[in-house]
Amino acid sequence: MLIEITKDLDQLAFAEVLEKESGTDVKKCYQCGKCTAGCPANYLMDISPSQTIRFSQMGMKEKILNSQTIWNCIFCETCSTRCPQGVDIKGVMDGLRRMAIRQGIRPKAQVRNLEKAFKDNIKSFGRVYEPGVVLDFNFRSGNILHDVIYFPLMLIKRKISLLPHFKRTAEVKRVLRKAFQISRKAQEEAKE
Amino acid sequence: MAKIGVFVCWCGSNIAETVDVKRAAETIAKIPGVVYSVDYKYMCSDPGQDMVKNAIKEYNLTGVVVASCSPRMHEKTFRKAASEAGLNPYMLEMANIREHCSWVHDNKEEATQKAIDLIRMMVEKVKRNKPLQNIKIPVTKKALVIGGGVTGIQAALDIAAGGIPVILLEREPSIGGHMSMLDETFPTLDCSQCILTPKMVEVAQNPLVTIMTYSELEKLEGFIGNFKATIKKKARHVNVEECTGCGTCWTKCPTKVTSEFEQGLGIRKAIYIPFPQAIPSRPVIDEANCMKFTQNRCGICAKICPKQCISYDDKEEFIEIEVGSIVVATGYDLMPTSAFGEYGYGKYPDVVTSLQFERMVCASGPTLGDLQRPSDKKKPKTVVFIQCVGSRDPEHHKAYCSKICCMYTAKQTMLYRHKVHDGNAYVFYIDIRSNGKNYEEFLRRAQEENKAQYIRGRVSMVYQDGPDLVVEGADTLTNSQVRIRADLVVLATAMVSPIGVKELAQKLGIGYDQHGFLTEAHPKLRPVESATAGIFLAGCAISPRDIPDSVSEASGAAAKVLGMLSKDELEKEGVVAIVRECSCTGCQNCIRVCPFTAIALKDIRDKAGNLIRQVANVNPGLCTGCGTCTPTCPSRSIDLQGFTDEEIFAEINAMAELH
Numbered sequence: 001m002l003i004e005i006t007k008d009l010d011q012l013a014f015a016e017v018l019e020k021e022s023g024t025d026v027k028k029c030y031q032c033g034k035c036t037a038g039c040p041a042n043y044l045m046d047i048s049p050s051q052t053i054r055f056s057q058m059g060m061k062e063k064i065l066n067s068q069t070i071w072n073c074i075f076c077e078t079c080s081t082r083c084p085q086g087v088d089i090k091g092v093m094d095g096l097r098r099m100a101i102r103q104g105i106r107p108k109a110q111v112r113n114l115e116k117a118f119k120d121n122i123k124s125f126g127r128v129y130e131p132g133v134v135l136d137f138n139f140r141s142g143n144i145l146h147d148v149i150y151f152p153l154m155l156i157k158r159k160i161s162l163l164p165h166f167k168r169t170a171e172v173k174r175v176l177r178k179a180f181q182i183s184r185k186a187q188e189e190a191k192e
Numbered sequence: 193m194a195k196i197g198v199f200v201c202w203c204g205s206n207i208a209e210t211v212d213v214k215r216a217a218e219t220i221a222k223i224p225g226v227v228y229s230v231d232y233k234y235m236c237s238d239p240g241q242d243m244v245k246n247a248i249k250e251y252n253l254t255g256v257v258v259a260s261c262s263p264r265m266h267e268k269t270f271r272k273a274a275s276e277a278g279l280n281p282y283m284l285e286m287a288n289i290r291e292h293c294s295w296v297h298d299n300k301e302e303a304t305q306k307a308i309d310l311i312r313m314m315v316e317k318v319k320r321n322k323p324l325q326n327i328k329i330p331v332t333k334k335a336l337v338i339g340g341g342v343t344g345i346q347a348a349l350d351i352a353a354g355g356i357p358v359i360l361l362e363r364e365p366s367i368g369g370h371m372s373m374l375d376e377t378f379p380t381l382d383c384s385q386c387i388l389t390p391k392m393v394e395v396a397q398n399p400l401v402t403i404m405t406y407s408e409l410e411k412l413e414g415f416i417g418n419f420k421a422t423i424k425k426k427a428r429h430v431n432v433e434e435c436t437g438c439g440t441c442w443t444k445c446p447t448k449v450t451s452e453f454e455q456g457l458g459i460r461k462a463i464y465i466p467f468p469q470a471i472p473s474r475p476v477i478d479e480a481n482c483m484k485f486t487q488n489r490c491g492i493c494a495k496i497c498p499k500q501c502i503s504y505d506d507k508e509e510f511i512e513i514e515v516g517s518i519v520v521a522t523g524y525d526l527m528p529t530s531a532f533g534e535y536g537y538g539k540y541p542d543v544v545t546s547l548q549f550e551r552m553v554c555a556s557g558p559t560l561g562d563l564q565r566p567s568d569k570k571k572p573k574t575v576v577f578i579q580c581v582g583s584r585d586p587e588h589h590k591a592y593c594s595k596i597c598c599m600y601t602a603k604q605t606m607l608y609r610h611k612v613h614d615g616n617a618y619v620f621y622i623d624i625r626s627n628g629k630n631y632e633e634f635l636r637r638a639q640e641e642n643k644a645q646y647i648r649g650r651v652s653m654v655y656q657d658g659p660d661l662v663v664e665g666a667d668t669l670t671n672s673q674v675r676i677r678a679d680l681v682v683l684a685t686a687m688v689s690p691i692g693v694k695e696l697a698q699k700l701g702i703g704y705d706q707h708g709f710l711t712e713a714h715p716k717l718r719p720v721e722s723a724t725a726g727i728f729l730a731g732c733a734i735s736p737r738d739i740p741d742s743v744s745e746a747s748g749a750a751a752k753v754l755g756m757l758s759k760d761e762l763e764k765e766g767v768v769a770i771v772r773e774c775s776c777t778g779c780q781n782c783i784r785v786c787p788f789t790a791i792a793l794k795d796i797r798d799k800a801g802n803l804i805r806q807v808a809n810v811n812p813g814l815c816t817g818c819g820t821c822t823p824t825c826p827s828r829s830i831d832l833q834g835f836t837d838e839e840i841f842a843e844i845n846a847m848a849e850l851h
């Protein structure tokens with residue numbers, strides 16, 4: 001790989017756009033690797049969290065916007081909580097996703113399926129009903145038995161419950177509707 | 193007839209558990225010459241020491257053996273006690289029956305026998321011991337500081353503050369060293385000249401400090417407390433007393449020379465002061481370039497000097513001074529950049545060194561602080577800084593880290609951004625070493641606020657392409673090659689020992705490492721001392737360091753000098769070598785091996801003053817009693833007092849007779 005830095009290129013321009021998008025200054029990262037060390041989703045990523053930050057510093061926009069990393073991040077915030085330099089890595093991932101979507105980059109079908117399953121699930125139940133998400137996801141992706149083997153153990157350990165709990169469904173629906181509206185509007189504005 | 197007293201110590205149970213101390217004392221009592229032999233629980237305690245003192249008086253002892261721990265532990269204690277009782281302290285010996293016996297054995301029978309042997313050996317030795325006197329060395333209460341950088345200036349000021357006169361020796365026309373060339377300094381960004389100039393003035397005005405510039409050490413003789421230094425004052429060709437520093441001469445001098453002070457970026461004249469704040473503010477004539485010397489014409493300066501203080505006939509002078517102590521603060525130089533062909537230094541005018549960059553941004557520099565690149569005077573929009581140039585490259589250059597380039601590079605990116613707000617500063621580095629108070633914070637500021645872009649990797653090459661320099665390097669963090677088009681490239685070249693320091697160290701008889709940096713007596717516990725007594729070290733002469741460290745060491749060395757010179761006489765042990773002149777053939781074997789250059793030839797003359805022959809002669813002030821010389825003498829004419837051949841052989845025979 002070769003990074004060409006010409007004279008009129010503002011190497012930090014991308015970092016600055018990203019700062020506006022995510023509210024965090026990637027220049028602060030000194031590449032200690034703490035974020036990568038603790039990331040539970042790193043095994044799903046083609047670029048590690050710390051490398052994502054480094055690529056941002058070096059203005060390697062295309063590389064990160066086209067990566068799987070930004071979509072496979074589960075937003076657990078372990079990285080942001082631990083970063084000694086106060087870099088909000090999760091925020092960066094989030095910002096990068098928005099930038100990617102605005103550029104017309106779409107995640108792989110699997111990622112989209114999970115997102116749909118998740119969104120529909122909270123729309124109907126007001127909160128996440130995990131067996132529902134998984135089953136929905138499995139139907140959408142055509143692999144009905146995927147991960148089903150874990151169900152009994154998780155039930156016994158009370159990690160999931162058999163039946164959904166409904167929680168103020170109507171209100172949550174209203175909140176979500178509003179949120180989707182805002183996000184659609186923002187996306188349309190961005191397109192113009 | 194010898195009357196020896198022997199005192200066997202139990203050391204609580206340390207010795208007594210493994211050695212039958214009673215039997216040892218009884219057995220030793222039977223040796224001829226031993227008139228008193230006793231054991232006791234703690235010989236080093238007050239009652240124990242009293243036993244020794246009383247026995248010396250009561251039995252008129254001529255020698256004492258204390259059989260206990262290592263002499264390193266308590267020789268001083270017991271010798272002091274002996275001398276208090278009126279016995280010459282060198283007539284007391286210790287037999288080490290603890291470290292050499294009870295602690296390393298478990299068979300009581302054998303350990304007891306060994307203890308008896310050890311004591312018997314010391315008894316035989318002490319019978320032959322001769323009383324020795326400690327050596328008193330008078331002290332010249334005056335110090336010499338070599339090198340007039342910030343380190344030397346600080347050392348001179350601190351020594352003078354203690355009331356001791358100091359000579360500050362500098363080989364350049366002005367004091368100030370490298371610090372006077374710097375712009376602002378990390379980590380506080382205070383202007384270097386603004387903090388250094390007051391110190392330079394202070395040292396110049398201090399009545400106890402004599403500044404000798406344009407001068408070098410020619411020769412050093414003598415030893416701690418009594419050095420005799422010969423100083424070579426190079427011909428300045430200007431009468432310093434008469435000159436007022438008006439500047440007429442250097443304004444009118446027609447010969448332009450590239451300025452060393454400006455790192456080749458500016459011009460000076462053949463008669464010059466290196467920089468406006470120079471101390472002394474009196475010019476020198478540079479013989480290598482002055483037309484009067486090269487072509488025997490011109491002579492303008494002598495004609496126009498209103499005070500007529502220029503003389504082309506001045507010759508170098510040699511001055512002898514006597515000092516008691518010396519501080520070496522000869523600082524550093526940057527590695528010659530000719531070594532780095534791949535970075536194009538010398539080939540491309542816009543590849544500069546870090547010191548050149550300091551001059552380029554400095555308000556008193558050749559462009560008065562207006563940053564221009566050398567080739568076309570344009571303001572550089574993109575600057576690439578390369579760290580570790582020559583440092584940390586054991587295969588090609590220097591293995592060591594120059595310690596301060598990380599910090600001054602961070603500083604220089606800031607200075608650059610302060611001048612060119614929209615400029616890009618890139619730094620190629622392999623690690624960042626920011627280990628000082630507020631240093632890491634400073635570095636973060638360079639990166640976060642001043643937007644210096646750090647790229648982790650070395651540069652492979654720099655080449656010119658049209659008006660641009662192209663820098664090809666790597667960023668190992670993204671696993672990429674990086675190619676940057678730049679206007680200016682700054683090399684953080686390795687700090688090295690200045691030319692001439694090895695020769696100086698040889699004159700001083702102090703050590704230096706393979707890089708020419710001076711060696712400390714102990715890297716941790718005696719960091720500002722050389723191995724030669726009375727000569728101290730400070731600052732970058734030891735290894736690369738920054739101003740705070742240099743100045744601390746200067747004060748440390750000054751404290752050592754003051755401690756030494758606060759006494760009227762120095763006292764050292766009488767254990768020194770002595771030459772039997774009647775049999776010495778003057779073969780010089782001992783002179784060659786003495787690690788402390790303590791032996792020299794001495795002339796033996798008849799009454800008429802004719803030289804008869806030469807013999808070795810030991811300077812007791814310099815001799816450390818190491819004993820290296822004695823076995824090299826073919827005629828056995830040099831002996832170490834306190835450890836004479838006779839004494840040592842007596843010990844060996846005492847053991848041999850038994851076995």
Ligand SMILES: Cc1cc2nc3c(=O)[nH]c(=O)nc-3n(C[C@H](O)[C@H](O)[C@H](O)COP(=O)(O)OP(=O)(O)OC[C@H]3O[C@@H](n4cnc5c(N)ncnc54)[C@H](O)[C@@H]3O)c2cc1C
Nearest residue numbers: 339341342343363369370377378522523524731732738739
């Ligand atoms: C580019 C650059 C930037 C720097 N910036 C900073 C900074 O921002 N902050 C900081 O803390 N440090 C900085 N430093 C480091 C700083 O320059 C040194 O720490 C400091 O100058 C060391 O002082 P010194 O007196 O030991 O050595 P020097 O300044 O080298 O002084 C030694 C003196 O001894 C003289 N001398 C040498 N040999 C002999 C001899 N044989 N006889 C007589 N005289 C002799 C020399 O002429 C010289 O005047 C920087 C260094 C560089 C290269």
Ligand code: SF4
Nearest residue numbers: 039073074076077079
């Ligand atoms: S928020 Fe994303 S990047 Fe950060 S630790 Fe969690 S999964 Fe990894």
Ligand code: SF4
Nearest residue numbers: 029032033034035083
């Ligand atoms: S934890 Fe923070 S500083 Fe460390 S690599 Fe990750 S983002 Fe950079």
Ligand code: SF4
Nearest residue numbers: 587622649650666668
């Ligand atoms: S990165 Fe390459 S050039 Fe550098 S030390 Fe390692 S092997 Fe050598």
Ligand code: SF4
Nearest residue numbers: 786815816818819821
């Ligand atoms: S004893 Fe050591 S220091 Fe003294 S003269 Fe002999 S070799 Fe030199």
